[in-house]
Amino acid sequence: MDGENARKHFVKSTSSSDNRWSFVCFCRDIAPETARGYVVKGNRLVVWRDAQGYVHVWNDQCPHRGDPxxxxxxxxxxxxxxxxxxxxxxxxxxxxxxxxxSTHHKASFIRVYRSKEHAEAIWVWIEPSRVQVTHVTRNP
Ligand code: FES
Incomplete structure (x- = not known):
């Protein structure tokens, strides 16, 4: 299924309240333990897949100094x-x-987007929610 067909299939199978879902890329484009950058509706996104196979879509900007x-x-x-x-x-x-x-005392945020895999494609809900980056010490 190409991108346009995936988009049409997705639009048909979702209700009108889901019209903020946007096509990002194909599932096969993001292998486990890889990340890629995309621009969707003017938003720079990083799409990455963890070792368990789950996809994550965030703003492509590190909260430290903004690098991708x-x-x-x-x-x-x-x-x-x-x-x-x-x-x-x-x-x-x-x-x-x-x-x-710790030398950082002010809060920093990552913008995390809702995403899902459907019809062999990765979709993003373009309204982000903000996740505050806390400075919790964990085992590396
Ligand atoms: S660690 Fe990401 S910009 Fe510094």
Whole structure:
């Protein structure tokens, strides 16, 4: 199924209240433990798939200094921004190294989008919810 057919199939099979779902890419485009960047309706998105096969769609902007997370690395269920090594779990929470000393006191956010796989494609609900990045120390 090509992108246009996937979109038509999806639109037919959803109610009118679901008209904010937008096609992003095909499921096969995002292998486990990879990330790619896309622009959908003017929004820069990172689409990444964790090791368990779940897809995540976030704003493609690291909350540290704004570099693209789509250039990052996915290991297991974490995505790492390669610029300065900030790592995030599937909930958008930053995972800190035990050895790190906290120098950030202000809140930072990742914009996390609702997404789903349907008709061999990945779809995004374009209104993001904000996830506050807390500074919780966890085991690396
Ligand atoms: S910009 Fe991502 S860790 Fe610094």
């Amino acid at each position: 997370l789509s250039s990052g690395e996915v290991n297991g269920c974490l995505i790492t921004c390669l610029s300065h090594g900030w790592r995030f779990d599937v909930d958008g929470q930053r995972v800190r190294q035990l050895s790190e000393i």
